[in-house]
Amino acid sequence: MEKRKFGRTGQEFPILSFGAQRIVDEHNCTEDEAIQIVNRAIDEGITYFDTAPIYSKGQSEERLGKAFGSRRDQVWLVTKTIDRTRDGSWRSLEASLKRLQTDHVEEWRLHDVRTFEQLEQCFAKDGALKALIEAKEQGIIKHISLSGHTNPSVQLEAIERFPFDTALVALSAADHFIYSFAHEFLPKANEKGLGIIGMKVIGLGRLAQWYEKALRYTWSLPISTAIIGMESMEQLENNLRVAKNFKPMTEPEMVEFFREIMHMVNPDVLRWKAKDWSNKEEWSERL
Incomplete structure (x- = not known):
């Protein structure tokens, strides 16, 4: 697989990385299957693994911990905090490390920072960012990251205020048309040398009919890698x-692909850009 530089971290990764949200009972994946899938991925050169404590109440982290075993040093492991406070985030990290059966992670991420209010909470004196900084100083994490699904303006403000190492952002082909991280966030993030990870590539399965084109679209963007849920x-x-077999999409191919999926650009499909996750009718407001 093609490998790309991971921002200013000095690392490089294959374009295909592993989103571990789906190796859980909730998605009809057994523990034995999860362990086999993860090890097959490592055998094939996939080294970047993304998880979070809220994925099936920690089951995703638990299964990665069991799957890695003696291969822990072969992977780049990322988890997140959804808590916006320093103390709550520390508790979250301690629990994550236990489930992951490790004493460190390569990246720790502010999870799904959707609004400027949430960003202010993270940046507050007793906010989550303080925990990330402390954890890096203590060697428990190596890199500080954030993720964004909804409003690129929030992540743009974040990287202006703090030198984040990496960012995980929504970059499906359907995301191209509204609140576009591809248009608004990638140029500045690349200018600042962030490692950029694409997500929501298959649109929570809603773009599965076009999954090869969906993968090619996201990999054709100026990003480091993309996590795919499997x-x-x-x-x-x-x-x-x-x-x-990846070859970048040509502009005519992109235009044709956009024509095929334009009807999918609605809040029912792009729930992460809807007013809330249960809303099928209204887009989130950019305040």
Whole structure:
């Protein structure tokens, strides 16, 4: 697979990385299957693994911890905090490390910072960012990150105020048309040398009909890698096949793809850009 530099971290990763949200019972993936899938991914050169404590109440982290075993030093492990406070985030990290069966992670991420109010909470004197800084100073984490699903303006403000190492942002082809991280965030993030990870590539499965084109679109952007959620060995093998044969999309190919999926650009599909996750009708407001 093609490898790309990961911002200013000095690392590089294959374009295909592993989103571990789906290796859980909730997605009909057993523990044994999860362990097999993860190890197959490592065998094929995938080294970047993304998880979070809120994924199935910690089950995703638990299964990664069990799957890695003696291979922990072969992977780049990322988890997150959804808590906006320093103390709550420290508790979250301590629990994550226990489930992951490790004493450190390569990246710790502010999870899904949607609004400027949430950003202010994270940046407050007793906010979550303080915990990330402390954890890095103590060597428990190596890099400080944030993620954004909804409003690129929030993440743009964040990287102006603090030298984040990396950012995970929504970059599906459907995201191209509204509150676009591709248009608004990527130029500045690349200018600042962030490692950029794409997510929501298959649109929570809603773009599965076009999954090869969806992968090619996101990999054609100026990013380091993209995390893809995989709940079966078949999905992993299919994604590996597309990654190994990847060729950037031409502009005419992109235009044709956009024509095919334009009807999918609505709040029912792009729930992360809806007013809230249960809202199928209204877009989030950019305040």
